[in-house]
Amino acid sequence: MSVSILSPSEIQSKLKERSYPAQRTYLAMYSTWWGGIVTDPALMMVPVDDHLVHRGDGVFEAIKVVDGKAFLLQEHLERLASSADHIGIALPMTLEKIKEVIFKTTIATGARNAILRLYISRGPGGFTANPYDSIASQMYLIVTAYTPVSEEKYLNGVRAGRSEIIPKDPWFAKIKSCNYLQNVLMKKESVDRKIDFTIGIDPQGYLTESSTENIVLIDKDKNLLRPKLRQILKGTTMMRSFELAHTLLSDGTLSSIQEKDLTEKDIFNAHEVMMIGTTLDVLPVTEYEGQKIGSGKQGEISAKLLKLLREDIKTGPKSTPLYA
Numbered sequence: 387m388s389v390s391i392l393s394p395s396e397i398q399s400k401l402k403e404r405s406y407p408a409q410r411t412y413l414a415m416y417s418t419w420w421g422g423i424v425t426d427p428a429l430m431m432v433p434v435d436d437h438l439v440h441r442g443d444g445v446f447e448a449i450k451v452v453d454g455k456a457f458l459l460q461e462h463l464e465r466l467a468s469s470a471d472h473i474g475i476a477l478p479m480t481l482e483k484i485k486e487v488i489f490k491t492t493i494a495t496g497a498r499n500a501i502l503r504l505y506i507s508r509g510p511g512g513f514t515a516n517p518y519d520s521i522a523s524q525m526y527l528i529v530t531a532y533t534p535v536s537e538e539k540y541l542n543g544v545r546a547g548r549s550e551i552i553p554k555d556p557w558f559a560k561i562k563s564c565n566y567l568q569n570v571l572m573k574k575e576s577v578d579r580k581i582d583f584t585i586g587i588d589p590q591g592y593l594t595e596s597s598t599e600n601i602v603l604i605d606k607d608k609n610l611l612r613p614k615l616r617q618i619l620k621g622t623t624m625m626r627s628f629e630l631a632h633t634l635l636s637d638g639t640l641s642s643i644q645e646k647d648l649t650e651k652d653i654f655n656a657h658e659v660m661m662i663g664t665t666l667d668v669l670p671v672t673e674y675e676g677q678k679i680g681s682g683k684q685g686e687i688s689a690k691l692l693k694l695l696r697e698d699i700k701t702g703p704k705s706t707p708l709y710a
Contacts, residue, residue, distance in 0.1 A: 401428035411531040413495035416487050418478050418525045419510075423494050430528060437520050438507030442565035445469035449502040450532065450664050451492060455705035456502065457664075459485070461622045469561045470506050470523075477506060478523045487527060492708045495529050501665065503528045505564065535666055540692065541684050543672025544661070546596075548650065549575060549584035553594045556617045572597035583661055583671070585653075588617050593648045599663035600624040601671070603648060603656045604687050608641045610634075613648050623695070624662040626704060630694040639687060650674075658685035667699075668692040 392400070409427035416423045417432070424430060437443035447462040463481045470477055477484070488502060505526040512519035551571045553559065576584045576597070585601055586594035593601060593613045600621040603611045610631055612624060634640040653659055659671040659679050670688040672679050699705055 404428070411533075413497055413500065413529045413531060414491050415529070416491040416525070416527040423491050425494065432507070432524070432526055433510035435513055436507050436510045436524065437517065438505065438524075438526075438564055440513055441508075441515060442563065442567075443473075443475075443517065444505055444507035444564040445473070445475065445562055446503065446505045446564055447562065448664050449488075449504065450699075451497070451500040451502060451708065452532075452699050452705075454498045454709045455699070455707050456488065456492075457699045457705050458622045458626060459488070459704075459706040461626070461704070462504075465562060465620070465622065466504065466506060469563060472561045473563065474517070475506055475508055475523050478525050484525065487525070489708050491527050492529055497529065497531070498709075499532045501530045501532045503530060507564075532665070535669060539669060543670040543679075543682070543684060544582035545673040546583040546585055546601075546659075546661070546671045547576070547579060547581050547675050549586045549596075551575065551584075551586065553586040553588050553617055559594070559617045559619060560615075562619055569597045585674075587650070590647075591649050592617075593650070593653070594618050595621075596661060599661045599666060599669075601653075602627075602660050602662055603652055604640075604658035604660075604685065605652065606655065606657050608639070608657065608687070610640050610643045610687070611648060611652070612645050614645055621662060623664050623667070626698065627662055627668060627691060627695050630698055631691060633694065634687070634690060639690060653679070656680065658688050660688050660691070667695050 412427040412430055414423055414425050415430040445466060447466045449459060449462045450457045463484060467477060467481060507524045508517050509520040509522045509524045511521040549572050551568050554568055572584050583596040585596055588594055595618045605611060628643060631643055653674045654677060657680055661669045661671060668688060668691045670684045672682045
């Protein structure tokens with residue numbers, strides 16, 4: 387077997403040869419390492435010795451753009467800054483400058499609907515575990531195409547089950563870091579089981595979250611419930627949904643809105659169950675571990691909460707226009 391030493395020109399050629407279908411959804415990338423924007427997916431790369439690559443040492447956010455507006459942009463950026471601060475990574479620029487980069491990179495794609503994948507890394511500088519070997523923190527922003535969940539799933543719901551993956555320690559669970567091995571394994575087990583989601587259970591038997599989504603319940607008394615945030619990432623879409631849900635108290639749709647410890651028994655006894663996340667909005671769960679939940683279809687409250695959230699995404703104060 388011969389092993390070639392490749393020239394830069396040969397590498398450029400091979401980058402084109404190594405294209406794959408997912409790259410067609412990669413619209414643009416801004417990199418502090420490059421100092422600008424690239425639109426060729428073959429060039430959307432990071433240094434191999436960036437701590438982000440070989441240690442998962444970084445933080446990230448995924449922000450949804452709908453009809454040219456970024457939903458919960460400020461909330462995502464504030465959580466990004468908080469996550470970076472928790473693990474001692476200095477942002478390479480201010481949040482206002484990050485916003486400017488987001489605007490310019492999105493505009494460069496012309497996309498009206500997209501997902502903004504924003505990463506802050508410790509930076510390149512060596513392959514040891516020592517974070518002080520990194521020369522400077524970096525930012526990578528990738529704008530990708532947004533494919534909404536099919537409307538059929540909102541009407542008929544999705545299937546969920548119990549995760550066998552040990553949840554993150556409470557301190558780490560509240561940081562949206564790029565060390566997502568447990569999340570990856572949760573997604574793997576749901577795909578392997580041919581269900582849509584698996585839900586984490588902590589050592590005390592309480593519900594945590596799915597691989598990248600929050601679970602919430604409506605009990606028989608029409609109380610809207612979310613698990614305590616003790617061992618859960620504070621989902622931006624979930625928190626906004628709960629703010630909007632207060633309008634359902636005045637008309638009697640909901641009896642109360644609470645945060646409490648929840649167990650699998652609460653899922654089995656629930657009137658409605660929902661998954662909430664950036665790309666999902668409010669998605670009903672109609673089966674858990676093979677048992678039907680509620681009517682087995684989208685419930686009345688799930689439908690109302692979804693409508694409230696989608697109206698908020700379109701015209702609410704939490705949506706930031708990216709185009710002039």
